[in-house]
Amino acid sequence: MSYVADVVALTRKDLRVELRARDTLPAMLLFVVSTLVVFHFALPEGAGDDAAYGLLWVAIVFTALLGLARAWVPEHEHGVLDGLVLAPCDRSAIWLGKTLATLAFLLAAQVVALPAFVLFFAPLNGAALVGVLLADIGICAVGSLLAAMAAAGRARELLLPLLLLPLAIPLIVGGMGAAISPEPERYLAFLALYDGIFAVLSWASFEYVVTE
Amino acid sequence: MIRARGLEKRYGRRRVLTGIDLDVGAGAFVLVTGHNGSGKTTLLRLLAGLVAPTRGVLEIAVDRGRMGFLGHEPLVYRELTAVENLDLYGRLYRVPERRERVGMLLERFGLWDARNERVSTYSRGMTQRLALCRTLLHDPELLVLDEPYSALDEQGALLLDRELGELAGRRALVVATHDPSRLERLATGRIALA
Numbered sequence: 137m138s139y140v141a142d143v144v145a146l147t148r149k150d151l152r153v154e155l156r157a158r159d160t161l162p163a164m165l166l167f168v169v170s171t172l173v174v175f176h177f178a179l180p181e182g183a184g185d186d187a188a189y190g191l192l193w194v195a196i197v198f199t200a201l202l203g204l205a206r207a208w209v210p211e212h213e214h215g216v217l218d219g220l221v222l223a224p225c226d227r228s229a230i231w232l233g234k235t236l237a238t239l240a241f242l243l244a245a246q247v248v249a250l251p252a253f254v255l256f257f258a259p260l261n262g263a264a265l266v267g268v269l270l271a272d273i274g275i276c277a278v279g280s281l282l283a284a285m286a287a288a289g290r291a292r293e294l295l296l297p298l299l300l301l302p303l304a305i306p307l308i309v310g311g312m313g314a315a316i317s318p319e320p321e322r323y324l325a326f327l328a329l330y331d332g333i334f335a336v337l338s339w340a341s342f343e344y345v346v347t348e
Numbered sequence: 349m350i351r352a353r354g355l356e357k358r359y360g361r362r363r364v365l366t367g368i369d370l371d372v373g374a375g376a377f378v379l380v381t382g383h384n385g386s387g388k389t390t391l392l393r394l395l396a397g398l399v400a401p402t403r404g405v406l407e408i409a410v411d412r413g414r415m416g417f418l419g420h421e422p423l424v425y426r427e428l429t430a431v432e433n434l435d436l437y438g439r440l441y442r443v444p445e446r447r448e449r450v451g452m453l454l455e456r457f458g459l460w461d462a463r464n465e466r467v468s469t470y471s472r473g474m475t476q477r478l479a480l481c482r483t484l485l486h487d488p489e490l491l492v493l494d495e496p497y498s499a500l501d502e503q504g505a506l507l508l509d510r511e512l513g514e515l516a517g518r519r520a521l522v523v524a525t526h527d528p529s530r531l532e533r534l535a536t537g538r539i540a541l542a
Contacts, residue, residue, distance in 0.1 A: 145436055149425070210425055216425055218398055222398070224413025
């Protein structure tokens with residue numbers, strides 16, 4: 137129970153910090169909406185729904201990157217990460233709290249972005265929405281770990297996309313498949329498997345990322 | 349509590365510390381002195397377990413949760429209030445009767461009236477007082493303090509004098525300072541870094 141309580145306390149802290157600083161969510165919202173507007177004018181008429189779904193995934197991945205790049209900034213101001221690492225709680229709780237908070241920001245951005253996508257481009261069926269949710273979980277789980285690694289380095293803005301984008305490709309493939317395939321279940325199962333494997337790997341390896 | 353033999357730390361090719369031998373027993377008060385860049389902060393980060401030695405033996409017989417570390421940074425969130433920061437650390441450190449302990453420390457360090465203000469509005473001295481509250485929150489057995497008087501005004505320094513005077517002999521302390529004269533009366537040992 138104390139593990140769950142630690143995760144809840146850490147997630148609540150991240151939400152509270154964002155509510156006051158407003159550093160991440162407004163930037164994500166502005167980015168995803170303006171990206172969809174630009175794509176709306178860039179996509180030629182008659183390009184078809186499949187091309188539009190592809191652009192949706194570009195917008196989702198880069199919006200998530202924007203949020204992840206800011207995810208550990210409060211911990212690096214005033215050296216708070218050292219304080220969290222020294223606490224006797226399980227260090228994976230720090231990763232899980234950050235993953236849940238980042239997921240909340242990404243979902244909040246999508247509450248605006250997905251209706252905008254439907255308005256500008258194409259309808260989204262249930263499988264596509266489940267695909268987006270599963271991909272969000274995967275991006276945030278892996279991304280929170282990689283963002284913690286990148287935040288310790290000097291070139292974090294460069295390092296995070298270099299590390300995350302190759303690992304996000306399976307999620308894009310799965311998300312696209314869920315949206316356009318006549319058999320979306322296969323792709324949804326693939327996304328769930330990806331989430332399970334990478335969440336466990338990230339959970340287990342976070343301790344080694346934050347300690348020397 | 350701490351036993352170090354032949355401790356060495358390098359960052360790349362740069363050797364920051366070399367040949368450090370150190371024993372810190374229960375109730376000991378060890379002063380760490382040395383000029384800027386002599387490795388005081390690195391030594392304290394090694395003792396806190398925040399970095400690993402490149403070479404040598406370092407044995408620390410204190411659980412992570414029973415150590416209090418005060419570094420150059422206050423280790424608190426700027427967008428949270430003093431109460432929220434201490435409450436978070438209190439939860440993570442499993443502090444019993446957390447709210448009472450937080451209130452008592454904030455009062456003792458003169459932050460009670462500013463307890464619900466964000467840390468980003470604090471002066472440097474107030475932030476240092478809050479960092480001291482955070483360090484003492486879980487009543488640690490071993491305290492590792494890096495320049496604890498930094499940014500404190502005379503009143504804050506007197507508060508810290510009183511606090512360290514009460515802890516000396518009851519808890520193990522390792523304190524890095526540029527001004528050892530203030531703490532020499534309490535010290536049981538000293539390590540001078542070149």
